[in-house]
Amino acid sequence: MSRLYNFGLYVHDNRKAVVVFAVASLLFSVGLLSQGEEFIDGNAPPPTTDSGKALNLIDEQLTVSASNTVTYILSHQEMTWQDEEFQTAVESFVIEIRELNLEIVSISTIYDDPTNQQVIATHSSIDGKKTAVYVSLAGSEADLTDQIPSLKKLDSETLDVTVTGSLIIGNDFDTAMKNDTIRAEVVGLPLSLIILLFVFGTFTAAVLPLLIALLMIALATGISYWMSDWWFFGLTEYSVSMISLIGIAVSIDYSLFMISRFREEIAKGESTESAIATMMDTAGRAVMYSGATVAVGLCSLFYFDATHMPSMGMGAFLAVAAAMLYSFTVLPALLSYLGPRINSLPVPIPGANRKTEFWKKLSIKVMSKPLRWLIPALVVLLLAASPFLRVEMSAGGIEALPPDMESRIGFEILEDEFPAYTASSIPIVIVFAEDDDPMSIEYSERISPYCQNIAEIEGVIGVNHPICNTELFEQEFSQWPIEAQEEWLASVSDNILRMSVPVQYRSGSDESERVVREMFEISEDEDFEALIGGWSAFEVELKDHLVERIPAVLAFVLGLTIILVFLQVRSILVPVKAIMMNILSVSASFGIIVLVFQDGLLTGFLNYSAQPIDLTVPPLVFGIAFGLSMDYEVLMLSRIHEAWEETGDNTQAVAEGLQASGSLITGAAAIMVAVFFGFVLADVLIIKSIGFALMVAVIVDATIVRAIVVPSTMRLLGKANWWAPNWMK
Structure with missing residues (x-):
């Protein structure tokens, strides 16, 4: 008996202690969350870069920095700033600003020197119907956060008011990030429950993965709060978004794999204790390797230390670690209590928990003429990837906010209509x-x-x-x-x-x-x-940094993933083939995000403006999607390998392995798509584009790759799939 089998027996025998651990960890998580967070600004260059160091020095040592300025644009459809009524309205507006409970360093208007051409060019639009009021405030951005609502509420009876400026833009980013995370959870969790009800057919089985996901969110978010003020890379709000983005998906998927195997063993007539042990030795082993491969991809993000990717990677890493912790402890403990009652509370959903041989029949059909299926599938994947050959990239900026957000509208007015605006x-x-x-x-x-x-x-x-x-x-x-x-x-x-x-x-x-x-x-x-300093300098530093680090990251992820898959299946060709398939899936998602976000294919539907792809999106998507794709690969290969060891027939093993894992992969993929779709609805473009890219990668991976490319290539390679030198087995 393996260690995982024995661990399953141990959890079963000590399930009361494990439940106590779950309650204690939840209380611990709540305690961490109650302490609050001190995230660094994810919209500024990271402090590990020269541009970030420059901005930090400015913020720390100077009274007025670029981060605590507010700009009001006052406009009228007919009057210009030279009209007396317009001037009176501006002066009244300035009085309202001064009446706020703020330490104002300076307020600059066009009326300070209305005959100076430089002042006019800086404060007036070309047509004269708009004028800018620049307000510099003392104190750090954190000190001024509570005052931002009052700054935004200022209005004029005569003039239209648009508020922007670095302080407002930064706050809008932070607020949007928090709202995006909440929205994604509100969308993703209910959709996941519906899918789980369809997959399991019982409310009892469907609710357990959501419980694991909620425990994961609490613990991973609490630890990220605790780490936010001391981790040497510095954590940003993006880390919390990644906890929800990745953590919910893997928590539910890992639970889905393990509960399905538990129910399978119970259906065979096994005792609860034996079913738990077998589940840990089979599905638990697959989850362990899956978590390891996901962790490998996420660890690659730490190497990009001149970006905010380590922060995002840490958030996702905490999520995966917490998901595995609870999947290996709390989930089997709860299943030990439930036993056969895991099938209680059936739900009247047509087709729920229906058993079919669709995947077995499809794999046999594909393997009967493998080249006829493989070649068109490869052509489709390569065509999907081809737009990435003309990708344009940038470090992002104000365009990451929705085009209808007030701070972005104001910023673009200044850039487009004010001759001497020096943004x-x-x-x-x-x-x-x-x-x-x-x-x-x-x-x-x-x-x-x-x-x-x-x-x-x-x-x-x-x-x-x-x-x-x-x-x-x-x-x-x-x-x-x-x-x-x-x-x-x-x-x-x-x-x-x-x-x-x-x-x-x-x-x-x-x-x-x-x-x-x-x-x-x-x-x-x-x-x-x-x-x-500044964003322009950071963009140059970022480009140089990525060019320098990407080759090493690719070698690290690909090499370590090959080793992990080999340790699972003891084959030379299968790990290499798995890597190639994942590259196809990720490449297809890269091509499609160029079509959508660079070419603007869905601008109206998703509320964004077409623009170059953020420089950090491809390495982020690669690091995350590669691991998530291996999630399915590991599960599927574990079932194929089991069948191969039982039968010694490659074709039969592939058919039985796909049949055993096909419905699970479909359900797991549907859950990931549901979770990622919640992030596609985000306001912040980098989160929207990452969610979309991951959603596409999962769809491609779970359909074209797993349904066609896997069985066709396994059939073409035959017994060579499982060959390895004796000394390596």
Whole structure:
């Protein structure tokens, strides 16, 4: 008897203790959740990058940072800002802002200097019917979160008001992420219950997987809250989304596999104790290998440490670990109590729990003429993957929000209609050495050539920081122009100096990338530390990081997965073939997300705008989908391998294995599709696109690949499927 068999006996004999453990773990989870979270900003460059370090230094050491600004766009269909009534309405609106319980650093309007052309270009739309009011607030973004509702509520009786700005946009991202997770759970869990009722035909069996999923959500989310303020990568809100996205699917699937095997053993007349032990030794073993392969894919995300992928990977990893923990302990303990009563409370659903030989008949039909089935299937998969050859990628941005969200609408108005709006300013942070004196003329003379070199880059509008003007340092600070004094006080601390460099190009464009790369080159040649910050710099860092790391990640995932599958089936060809099939499934999903999200195939239905694919989506989908695809592969191969050991006939083993696992794979795939569909309805585009890609990968994997490619290739390879040198068996 194997260790898993004995473990099943142990859980059966100690089921009371296991139930106590379940209750204790739930209370522990609630305790962790009640402590709250301190997630880092998932919409900013991660702190492991130079661009992220620059923004963190700005947030920590300067009174006003890029993260606590609010911009109001006031407009009228007929009047312009030059009309007296328009001006009166703006001034009244500014009074309302000042009456809020906020520490306001500055409020900038067009009426500060209405004859200055630069002020006009910055504060007025081309037609003059819109004007911007820029508000800078003291305090960190976290400090201002509670004030955001009052900032959004401000209105004008005369003018239309649209609110945007980095503070509002960041809050909208965070709120959307939380709402997306809740919406996905509200959609996914009931749909999963319906599918489980159809698969099992009894309410008792159907409800157990949902119980395991709820325990998983509580524990994994609680641990992510606890880790949020100390894990060295830093966790973001995305980690919680991944817990629901991956955790619900695998929790229910693992429970489905194990409960199905338990019912199968009970139907044979086995005792509850024997059924539990056999379930652990068969379905439990498949779940163990499945969880290991999923974990391999997720661990690959940790290697992308200059992104937020480690945070997402950690969320998914916690979910899979919690799902396996409860599937191996609480689930068999509950089944030990239920025994044959697992089939109680039948539901009157037509076709529920119906036994057919569909999968066996289909596999025999496919294996009778394998090439006739295999070639068209491969053609379909390759055609589905082909759009990925023309993929365009970016680091994302405001376009990740829905096109009808107010903060995005306002941002796009500023970009499109305000001539001198500098949303694409690139911050540069100069870090002082211990003996540097930034107020000395010598330091200015040292930095001034650097300013000049940056200003000479094609596309840079200018570099106007006081440190660049050596003549200022020939006089006392009190004699500087007021504007220069204010700029200095707002941008210099004891340790850093920040200068904002406006550029002509939008973040994400090829021109913006060229500007940033030239900034990097100039900064590397200096004898002082200069960090290029902002989203444009992060996008360049992200591209370089992915190009450097992806080959190693591919080798790690493919190599370790081959080893894990080999350990299960002791075959040379089957693991290699399994890898190739998963690559086909994932590639097909890559191609389809290009059609949908880059080409805009479903923009109206899913409420997004067509745009380049987020740079992190392909590696994320690969890391997750590869493991999830192996989920079915491992289950199916375990049943085929069982049949092969019993019969020694490859064709019969494939037919019996597919028949034994086919309905389970269909049910498990349907559950995953239901869960992922909940995330397809998300507002945040990266979550929407990941959910869609995973949904497509699962559908392709559970239909074309498992129904056609697997039996046809197994038939063509024959007994060679199971060959391995004796010393490896």
